Amino acid sequence: MLPKKSSSNSKNFVKKVILILIGLCILLFVINYLKKSLFIIKNTICTHDSSPCSDSLQTKFAQSAEGKSLFSFSDSYAQELIKNNFPEIKSFQLQKKYFPPALVWQIFLRVPVAVIRADKDYQIDEDGVIIADNNTNVLPQLKVDVNFDHLDIGNRFSQEYIIKSLALIKFLKLNLLEPTEINVISKFSTEIKLKTGEILVFSTQEDGKNKLDSLQLIFSRAKIEGKKISYIDLRFDKPVIVYE
16 A cells, blocks of 8 residues: 555645646746736936937937837847947946836937048047038048048947047147147058147057157247247157248
């Protein structure tokens, strides 16, 4: 009789396990259903510099969330969404609100530093990303050692020497020097024309920021001596200066 009792206990145990598994499957199904039905995104909010985003950005964010659940917006999904659809955005912070379901985007826009010309003018930021196809701002013109028939919004220049040339624009402006034209001569040199007429030549094989102290000293000395500079070559340890 003992073996029969043991067999009966085994069958009961198997039944309990099966029931538990079925219960877990039903529970997971219900949870997944509730996630998708109860947490459908009802609203999207976009801010930039503590102000509402433009109408066009608000619309694009709303369309990207339409019919989606909050749980589908993982960090990796949000990163891909921004990368593929919003080239004008440099970085962002995303907050999820569950009652009612909403997405709150705080975005940080790319700032154009120059204009590059192909079939028309394109704005480019300090990271080498094409962010607009117009020249609404007074921006210096960037000339590179490659010709382009057309550029697309979101295209990126990854060449280090071009990125270093773009960085020089910011450094010069911080020192109250206004560039009007940046001519990337080669992988090794960039020529910059200032609004006041001077031409500066930098090496793109080193950090041009390190040359700015020398540059300020040169301009200060020329001003004291009453001289007008036309050309400064900063590629060497001792800058080459040409006066008018």
